[in-house]
Amino acid sequence: MPRPPAAPSSGHRGHRTNWLRAAVLGANDGIVSTAGLVLGVVASGAGATAILTAGIAGLVAGALSMAAGEYVSVSSQRDVERADLELERRELEVDPAGELAELTAIYERRGLPTRLAQEVAVTLSEDDALAAHVRDELGIEDDRRARPLQAAISSAVAFSAGALLPLLAAELAPVSARTAAIVVVSLAALVLLGAAGARLGGAPRTPAALRVLGWGSAAMAITYGIGALVGTAV
Numbered sequence: 283m284p285r286p287p288a289a290p291s292s293g294h295r296g297h298r299t300n301w302l303r304a305a306v307l308g309a310n311d312g313i314v315s316t317a318g319l320v321l322g323v324v325a326s327g328a329g330a331t332a333i334l335t336a337g338i339a340g341l342v343a344g345a346l347s348m349a350a351g352e353y354v355s356v357s358s359q360r361d362v363e364r365a366d367l368e369l370e371r372r373e374l375e376v377d378p379a380g381e382l383a384e385l386t387a388i389y390e391r392r393g394l395p396t397r398l399a400q401e402v403a404v405t406l407s408e409d410d411a412l413a414a415h416v417r418d419e420l421g422i423e424d425d426r427r428a429r430p431l432q433a434a435i436s437s438a439v440a441f442s443a444g445a446l447l448p449l450l451a452a453e454l455a456p457v458s459a460r461t462a463a464i465v466v467v468s469l470a471a472l473v474l475l476g477a478a479g480a481r482l483g484g485a486p487r488t489p490a491a492l493r494v495l496g497w498g499s500a501a502m503a504i505t506y507g508i509g510a511l512v513g514t515a516v
């Protein structure tokens with residue numbers, strides 16, 4: 283049986299998302315924005331109630347905003363995946379022979395000899411051709427499909443978990459050590475998260491940790507400065 287020429291690639295755009303990485307970024311956001319917010323309020327000379335209120339409002343607003351943003355962005359990824367799937371379904375209907383050749387070529391490129399690649403492609407196509415194409419051509423794996431609601435919830439939870447750290451530091455520390463507690467707890471958490479995030483992404487850990495340390499310190503110093511200015515002006 284002569285092998286038909288491989289069909290040209292149909293220009294699919296598969297998207298992959300690493301939720302663990304998204305969670306690290308969400309927690310990072312929660313720490314930086316809440317620490318900045320709480321420090322700004324502390325620097326203004328506000329009392330415990332105002333600090334707590336601002337911190338909780340910041341946590342809730344940030345978590346909701348993360349959830350909304352994530353939901354919108356992952357929904358459009360899901361739309362792309364759905365369009366890819368639909369395109370694949372139509373191609374299989376219109377040109378099953380061409381699609382079989384395409385699948386064979388994919389297995390050949392992965393190192394199987396022609397005969398075996400054909401055999402694998404035929405067997406998998408008899409079983410569930412669409413599933414084989416979706417997995418091996420589009421690279422969409424079922425456990426990595428875009429799930430907007432899951433993404434929204436996990437980033438909101440990650441943001442809240444991060445935001446709780448400076449908030450708890452502000453609440454639990456004695457008044458005289460409040461600023462120091464927020465800064466130390468937040469920077470320590472940022473460094474740990476930065477290292478963890480770099481590890482997940484396969485990047486060196488020290489530069490990543492130093493980077494978040496730099497940005498985190500700058501954010502806190504700036505909001506603290508603004509809070510102090512507003513506190514003396516008002």
Ligand SMILES: [Zn+2]
Nearest residue numbers: 381384415419
């Ligand atoms: Zn295909």
